[in-house]
Amino acid sequence: xxxxxxxxxxxxxxxxxxxxxxxxxxxxxxxxxxxxxxxxxxxxxxxxxxxxxxxxxxxxxxxxxxxxxxxxxxxxxxxxxxxxxxxxxxxxxxxxxxxxxxxxxxxxxxxxxxxxxxxxxxxxxxxxxxxxxxxxxxxxxxxxxxxxxxxxxxxxxxxxxxxxxxxxxxxxxxxxxxxxxxxxxxxxxxxxxxxxxxxxxxxxxxxxxxxxxxxxxxxxxxxxxxxxxxxxxxxxxxxxxxxxxxxxxxxxxxxxxxxxxxxxxxxxxxxxxxxxxxxxxxxxxxxxxxxxxxxxxxxxxxxxxxxxxxxxxxxxxxxxxxxxxxx
Amino acid sequence: xxxxxxxxxxxxxxxxxxxxxxxxxxxxxxxxxxxxxxxxxxxxxxxxxxxxxxxxxxxxxxxxxxxxxxxxxxxxxxxxxxxxxxxxxxxxxxxxxxxxxxxxxxxxxxxxxxxxxxxxxxxxxxxxxxxxxxxxxxxxxxxxxxxxxxxxxxxxxxxxxxxxxxxxxxx
Numbered sequence: 001x002x003x004x005x006x007x008x009x010x011x012x013x014x015x016x017x018x019x020x021x022x023x024x025x026x027x028x029x030x031x032x033x034x035x036x037x038x039x040x041x042x043x044x045x046x047x048x049x050x051x052x053x054x055x056x057x058x059x060x061x062x063x064x065x066x067x068x069x070x071x072x073x074x075x076x077x078x079x080x081x082x083x084x085x086x087x088x089x090x091x092x093x094x095x096x097x098x099x100x101x102x103x104x105x106x107x108x109x110x111x112x113x114x115x116x117x118x119x120x121x122x123x124x125x126x127x128x129x130x131x132x133x134x135x136x137x138x139x140x141x142x143x144x145x146x147x148x149x150x151x152x153x154x155x156x157x158x159x160x161x162x163x164x165x166x167x168x169x170x171x172x173x174x175x176x177x178x179x180x181x182x183x184x185x186x187x188x189x190x191x192x193x194x195x196x197x198x199x200x201x202x203x204x205x206x207x208x209x210x211x212x213x214x215x216x217x218x219x220x221x222x223x224x225x226x227x228x229x230x231x232x233x234x235x236x237x238x239x240x241x242x243x244x245x246x247x248x249x250x251x252x253x254x255x256x257x258x259x260x261x262x263x264x265x266x267x268x269x270x271x272x273x274x275x276x277x278x279x280x281x282x283x284x285x286x287x288x289x290x291x292x293x294x295x296x297x298x299x300x301x302x303x304x305x306x307x308x309x310x311x312x313x314x315x316x317x318x319x320x321x322x323x324x325x326x327x
Numbered sequence: 328x329x330x331x332x333x334x335x336x337x338x339x340x341x342x343x344x345x346x347x348x349x350x351x352x353x354x355x356x357x358x359x360x361x362x363x364x365x366x367x368x369x370x371x372x373x374x375x376x377x378x379x380x381x382x383x384x385x386x387x388x389x390x391x392x393x394x395x396x397x398x399x400x401x402x403x404x405x406x407x408x409x410x411x412x413x414x415x416x417x418x419x420x421x422x423x424x425x426x427x428x429x430x431x432x433x434x435x436x437x438x439x440x441x442x443x444x445x446x447x448x449x450x451x452x453x454x455x456x457x458x459x460x461x462x463x464x465x466x467x468x469x470x471x472x473x474x475x476x477x478x479x480x481x482x483x484x485x486x487x488x489x490x491x492x493x494x495x496x497x498x
Binding site: 027028030033064133145208264265 | 354357358359360361362363365367368369390391394397398399401402403404405406407408409410412413416420452453455456459460462464465468469471472
């Protein structure tokens with residue numbers, strides 16, 4: 001490519017090296033610029049992320065199918081191997097579950113009657129969108145998945161994502177036909193939870209390990225290994241009562257929770273549209289600022305979907321609603 | 328003799344292959360696999376390909392391409408923006424300048440070279456990600472990821488070498 005000699009070469013060669021060096025420095029600077037831009041967490045970045053998810057989702061959608069079927073095949077082989085044992089276990093489990101079903105029926109009737117008596121306002125009905133996992137950003141740095149549902153299917157940012165077993169995460173960015181799900185084990189994940197038995201409130205904070213931490217737990221909280229953790233519904237981000245995990249270890253400075261899902265076996269997930277817009281949207285914040293002298297208390301986490309009218313109709317109901325469900 | 332349009336298109340398409348292969352490996356990294364180990368730490372496949380091409384064909388995988396492939400990786404995996412861009416850019420520039428060292432040497436030398444390059448690359452990624460997220464990420468996952476990356480390099484390099492021999496012999 002490069003011919004030697006010639007007066008042109010003598011002039012252009014150093015120029016080209018200088019240009020290369022300049023381009024390299026420019027790229028380094030723009031990498032750091034991107035880091036700052038990402039840190040500012042603008043809406044723009046989120047849109048671009050969602051768009052890039054949309055871009056690769058058709059490919060991933062097709063490519064992940066054979067991968068899933070290979071996984072299924074290996075799973076079937078192991079199942080065949082453990083057939084007898086599994087059958088025994090399932091029989092036992094079925095007996096137990098039948099007993100629980102009876103209890104649940106009784107309780108549900110009783111609950112309905114008591115709700116009638118107390119004039120309880122039911123939480124909004126749950127709309128579920130079932131979707132397939134098409135990518136797993138398995139890595140040392142981020143715990144997230146990509147699912148094949150987006151705003152086209154009614155999925156939007158902040159909605160809770162569940163597997164059969166329990167809570168998996170929340171929608172971090174929703175594209176048109178694909179979304180990214182931030183797992184509860186990710187370091188950026190915070191979920192308001194309660195301990196099932198003691199009703200102690202806490203946050204489940206991921207730290208990029210398989211066992212997220214229970215933080216902001218009060219000093220007198222009674223937590224023991226084996227306790228179930230449920231979403232509390234505080235802040236309106238998630239519907240209350242979704243099972244999240246089981247307390248796996250309690251030490252002096254950390255309470256760790258084992259999530260109910262196994263990440264490598266996630267295949268179909270359900271996205272819960274709770275009719276609430278989850279975490280505060282920009283629009284809602286602006287609206288609250290405008291009416292800060294008025295009826296809506298500041299910092300209210302629940303923003304009803306249909307906007308202003310309902311918010312002004314019941315000014316005090318919003319912040320108190322989730323805690324009403326605590327006994 | 329002037330080459331025809333198709334011929335030129337063919338050369339352009341072949342020239343794009345290195346960048347395309349990194350993109351494919353990036354998607355491969357995203358595939359959901361039902362192996363418990365791989366869901367916590369996965370091998371850095373794009374890093375391998377960027378190293379391979381910068382050593383063998385730095386003219387076909389430029390610093391700019393490496394930068395944008397890193398950006399795509401950050402966007403797709405939900406990492407802090409700019410981290411992978413910087414890492415892949417540094418790996419590309421560093422390996423391209425040392426590329427001549429690996430020519431006409433046995434493959435094991437290149438393997439050692441990659442194992443050495445991958446240490447600072449993953450370390451920088453870990454440090455910058457931790458700094459940008461604002462909390463120290465567990466180093467264990469990075470270590471597993473490094474071992475997987477170094478161990479799987481021959482496999483990826485073999486596939487890329489086959490592709491290089493068939494597709495890029497004449498350009």
